[in-house]
Amino acid sequence: MTPLSEIYSINSKRFIQLAVVSACALVAAAVMAPDRAWSNLLIIAFYATTVSLGAALFLALTYVCGASWNVAFRRVPEAIAVGLFPFGLMLLGVLAMNYKLYEWHPHAEGDPGSLWFKEAWSSPPFWMARAALYLGIWFVLSRTIIGLSRRQDKSGSPRLTLANRRFSAMFLVVFAPTFALACCDWLMLLDPMWFSTIWGVYHFAGMVQATLSVMVLLAVSLRNRGPLAGIFSDDHLHDVGKLLLGFSCFWMYIWFSQYMLIWYTNMPEETSYYLLRTRGPWGPLMIANIVLNWVVPFFVLLPRPCKRSSSVMVRVAAVVLVGRWLDLYLMVFPATVGPTPVLGLAEISAAGLVIGLFGALFYRNFHKSPAVPNADPLLAESLHHHC
Amino acid sequence: MNRRVLLATFEHEHDLLASAIELRKRNYAIVDAFTPYPVHGLDRALGLPPSRLTWVCFVCGMIGALGMLFFEYWVGAISWAVNVGGKPWHSLPSNVPVAFETAVLLAGFGSVFALFAVCRLFPGKQPSPLFERATDDQFVLLLDEADSRFDPSQVLSLLREFNVVDLEERIIKTGEIRKC
Known part of the structure; x- marks a missing residue:
């Protein structure tokens, strides 16, 4: 068997190669169509930031519940959540590149006086400062939780678990409003006239779905390659699968709640969003979005044996991750790029870039601490987890 | 025996x-x-x-969802068509919530009553431990x-x-x- 550090370095090297090649391709694509390249950057930066944030949320939720089942593979979400800092910076950079796009009322038409609040809310300095604030808060709290968890490896003190429970509660309380506002700031304002009060919940559902899928892929690959062999059991996989199934249904529920109210009331300022996205070539993509994010995970993950099979789970996770990308694509591209959907060098190289960066960062972070939180008081319970 | x-x-x-x-x-x-x-x-x-109860649950849920979708279609578009807010006679989005609730209801009741039936449980049954x-x-x-x-x-x-x-x-x- 190859030593662990070698596995990490081989993996990191491959991911870095992928990232470098993709970055070059993306630069070439940006020369041809800068708007399209920027939209892709926004999608991947938001994608990676929310997956990292979702991992922090998973940590916080399980700490607050006093859950033990996830302790055996907790280093996986921890290593994902560490990515919040680099990807958050990347997102800030992407937002700063094109902040003008988010300005309310950019063409000085109509009557700005009646919407003074929206005008002030989306003024660039305040808007950028808020973005930095949200990311800063998430970063500080998630890093505290991860830091205490790693410190426990050395000190072995059960008090650190209790301390983390308190920080996690704090994180959850802060996370809910900031995340809802952040999603509105970064994606809803692309269409400044349009609004949806369920936007934050919608993104919460999609984020958790994507995070769980990433966790499945990484935990299964770590189990196959050694570090989590005999630790990440089928029972753990089963429980993550149940969560994925549940959150897929939740995503569909929220997606439909947003769509149906707008369809029913049929008010012009609300329907504009869906008119653009359900007609012409966007229509089939809208259907594909539902198929990838709900139909496939729902029907495939319903039977118990499927949730316990790593090959099925890995495939479903990959489908959901593509679905999440399509979901974001449908939010961003009709607003920024144009009337017809495009898929080419820019989209593929952006996807390669984010996969490469994410993978390289993950393996680097995972390698930094023991693969299992070996002093956690709940570890024994987690290793004998049955479901 | x-x-x-x-x-x-x-x-x-x-x-x-x-x-x-x-x-x-x-x-x-x-x-x-x-x-x-x-x-x-x-x-x-x-x-x-x-357990085979999961299949009972799934089939009951499907019957609930599809049965209710058909019923709503029959009521709203065939038997007694009423114009609601200018929407088409057969409007799938407005039918989904009730179909969803019916699916949940039948899946829940179906599994509970199937369990009772298989275990021969009923109200007032004398326990014989x-x-x-x-x-x-x-x-x-x-x-x-x-x-x-x-x-x-x-x-x-x-x-x-x-x-x-x-x-x-x-x-x-x-x-x-x-x-x-």
């Missing part, structure tokens, strides 16, 4: 679990186990087949003595290893024990 069974009583759940695994490894027939609360891993230790302490603080394993492979001395020595506290032979009617 009557059946001769051996009742082995344990004080702790892990004794029951370990003895069940060991007995099955040696091909003894375990009729059933009785515990005060659900014991994790016991279904696997007894070698029970996967075969082993009263299995509803309180003890764990009981039922072994089939009529099985040709049953070797009393081997079984006894094996059960003693797992701290069996009580052994009893009984003749029970097959109908009295029913697998859910």
